[in-house]
């Protein structure tokens with residue numbers, strides 16, 4: 001990271017900015033002062049630049065620069081610097097994509113924090129299918145660094161966190177930093193299927209093993225062989241299946257139902273849950289021995305309200321992504337929309353934030369996104385206790401029909417659709433014509449939806 005230690009300070013020359021340059025140097029970075037213009041534009045693209053600070057002044061030029069750098073050099077942190085008093089202007093800068101703002105003159109301690117947070121670059125790894133992991137929160141960074149370290153080992157990882165905190169993204173991150181990253185990453189949601197289907201989904205079965213087993217089926221464990229298996233919502237597995245899983249993990253081999261014998265396994269296991277699994281184990285709802293076997297490297301993801309610095313960073317990330325996806329003109333947040341988002345407790349965490357931004361971009365009719373477009377209940381809520389540490393997603397309805405799909409409350413309609421489509425395809429062995437028929441949609445629609453899921 002030390003190869004990014006240049007910091008560009010762009011704007012009209014003034015004593016406050018020159019003083020800032022001196023401070024930046026004092027913290028071990030190389031400040032480069034440039035006026036708005038072509039040279040600055042050229043330097044921004046240099047790989048040695050770790051951060052850009054744009055100095056704000058009346059007029060639109062500075063905001064235009066922030067907007068432009070954000071679009072052309074994504075991932076490069078742009079901060080806005082303002083002389084004391086112009087907080088509104090500084091917030092406007094965030095509205096167009098600045099990661100944060102500095103009020104000049106700035107105290108050494110505060111500047112040091114900003115430099116540590118941003119100049120060392122926030123984590124922005126590409127996790128496949130266009131997903132990125134973004135955070136400037138110090139605890140998250142520490143966590144990600146730990147994962148980078150244990151990532152290389154075989155250690156089983158147990159990710160706990162409220163719904164929407166990024167558990168699946170972290171599971172992909174674990175895979176990506178491991179030396180298995182070129183092998184398969186196979187995810188399975190343990191809450192989505194009834195026991196018997198989940199069992200054959202996990203371990204596979206051979207043709208004729210039971211009625212309906214019309215072909216051999218390679219289970220997810222074998223599909224993940226050499227790579228990583230992600231067991232999502234592990235708490236929803238029945239005690240009976242937990243016992244089978246434990247055996248597979250102990251013996252490191254899998255024996256497909258009705259199969260011809262055990263197959264050796266080399267699979268990294270990552271599991272996730274939004275329950276307090278330890279408590280579940282104590283209450284006898286989850287096997288204690290399995291809990292200890294999974295909990296080798298525990299990762300506890302903080303809810304969004306515990307990493308307030310990430311709210312606007314992520315809001316801008318999603319805003320930019322949806323502007324591109326929806327093909328609409330750039331539309332910034334109004335300062336009051338920014339305050340509303342900062343003050344809201346985000347019980348549905350990052351997933352909720354993502355949905356709110358998408359909806360806001362569909363709704364917004366003005367030139368900026370206003371608090372009303374967000375449709376969140378934004379009374380400055382100082383709810384001390386906050387929601388329960390692990391939201392009680394209830395395991396929902398499921399019939400005893402083998403074809404039933406069990407969906408936890410909290411599943412979005414969009415996810416439900418995706419699950420249904422994939423399950424239907426599985427049932428008809430990938431025959432799209434047949435699946436489209438069963439789903440009551442055209443093959444073309446089916447194809448479009450599958451493409452959409454693949455690029456999400």
Ligand SMILES: Nc1ncnc2c1ncn2[C@@H]1O[C@H](COP(=O)(O)OP(=O)(O)OP(=O)(O)O)[C@@H](O)[C@H]1O
Nearest residue numbers: 132133134135162163164165166167168169350351
């Ligand atoms: N740090 C992050 N940076 C960018 N996007 C994120 C981040 N964390 C989560 N997201 C996005 O937020 C959404 C929810 O994340 P994810 O599905 O990983 O959470 P989860 O904890 O598995 O949620 P759930 O409990 O609802 O299954 C996803 O669209 C994901 O891409």
Ligand SMILES: [Mg+2]
Nearest residue numbers: 164167168232
């Ligand atoms: Mg999830």
